[in-house]
Amino acid sequence: MTELLTSAQMRAIEAAAIASGQVTGLELMERAGRGVVEAIFAEWPELRAGSFRAVVLCGPGNNGGDGFVVARLLKEWGWEVEVFLYGDPERMPPDARVNYERWVGMGEVRDISAKDFSRDDFDRFWQADLVVDALFGIGLARPAPLLEPHNYVLHRLFNDSLWWVGKQDPAKIVAIDQPSGMCADSGRELRDANGEGPDEPYAAYLTVTFHRPKVGHFLEDGPRFCTKLKVVDIGLAGSKFEDCVTSHPLRNGTYLTRSPEADFEAMQRLRRAEGGHKYTHGHAFILSGPSGRGGAARLAARGALRVGAGLVTVGCPAEALVENAARLDAVMLRVVEDGAALDAVLEDGRIGVVCLGPGLGTGAREAGLVAAALGARGAERAASLVLDADALTILSREAGLFGALHGRCVLTPHGGEFARLFPDIAEKLAVPATKGPAYSKVDATREAAARAGCVVLFKGADTVIAAPDGRCAVNSAHYERAAPWLATAGSGDVLAGFIAGLMARGFSPFDAACTGAWLHVECAREFGPGLIAEDLPEMLPAVFRRLGV
């Protein structure tokens, strides 16, 4: 499982390794610089060949130290290397200072804050074969001085960079650890209090980070800044933060969701044991809205069925029965007019999960259905719930129903629904990020899950799933898992159905949300461009076959 680290966790791992005598900071820096050079050569093998020209921009901390190592190694490889420094060498941390001195024995260092840069200097920057951004790494705790007018060079450098990206294809801008300006904990760009900044923030072409990806590489704008992410091993032991640092207030890990292949228990659950009957695989009950609005619930029902629930029933008002019957075959139908009718349906203890929200409506009938499903009408409820779309709007209006949420519920809000449900949390996330570590989507989702007392899946290309006990995963549709086609009408309804179907099959709410979201992206990738929501469930058989389910 890939663990995503915060900057504080990364520092704690590094400090523990150094304190144990396993490695020195200088060795780590050397490995980091070497890892960057190897990543560059792996990305552009033609650069191994001979004498190219690099510009290395070093900052005042250890990120800059990595930059000096890269400059030295490239020069030793026969490159022409120009190094620029932002900061005072006298005040550098010791390891960075050592590498500064080593470089000074080999070449010149120009002060990047100097005001005597000419147009030719800028042009030379961007005509280099490679530009290495070693200005700020995980130590960036306030807006990078890229925008301050007196830092004319940086200002121009970063504002011009995109222009040059258009001119030179590809512009080989390599960011060490992270593109300078990005907050490693949130993926947000640190800006001044007025939110001032360039219209088009600079993006690296390749970002090389160390040991483990950081949370910010996968959240919000992080993937757009980084473009392509390479993680290099610098020999730090332990695969998880908890393994490296045994007692620390920051023990709560955040992970990338993973393929069921990598999860023995998930594979066992997805595989159907021989000799079972339909009830062995669970019964999911999907509530639908009135006639003319049933498409969303039918999409969810199709998703639940394809993901392997043994039975799926759509519950709808009597007037919508004919419409639904005309559109559904394997999915069963049942009339459910109101909360009392749902109470009666749920007396059948074999219904393991109820999904409500897609196309449901937000009137009194629907509020009654949410109340019945939550057991807020007094009946004892065994069923788990997936609450999506209109059900979330109802929850945001009715505090009593919100208070009835329990540990077997999953909420699946998109940004707008999240803001209605958790306005104060959404507001914290909307405030411009001026200080690092900035409040992140991971922080927001964890806080929301703790408040709701259930699993919250906060949608996006960076879907974050959190449980009330602090467990957290990011389902990323970025980098090699990019699936831009997933942003299509009805795709969220299918996701709700996947999660409901998996819960019917015995997945815990958190695992169902993680695996459902993972499969959702996989289905989109399996289909590719041109995808519409109806295609998503139909891709599951191919995805399952590939996984060996």
Ligand SMILES: NC(=O)C1=CN([C@@H]2O[C@H](COP(=O)(O)OP(=O)(O)OC[C@H]3O[C@@H](n4cnc5c(N)ncnc54)[C@H](OP(=O)(O)O)[C@@H]3O)[C@@H](O)[C@H]2O)[C@@H](O)CC1
């Ligand atoms: N951890 C590890 O395991 C490993 C870490 N490694 C590398 O170390 C990097 C982290 O190094 P780091 O901690 O020295 O922080 P870094 O990002 O260089 O910046 C701090 C400096 O910038 C300054 N500064 C900050 N914001 C500023 C601003 N807005 N404007 C102006 N100045 C600002 C800040 O100044 P101060 O805030 O103290 O005034 C300080 O001088 C990490 O990203 C990775 O590349 C690898 O070598 C191998 C293993």
Ligand SMILES: [K+]
């Ligand atoms: K950097």
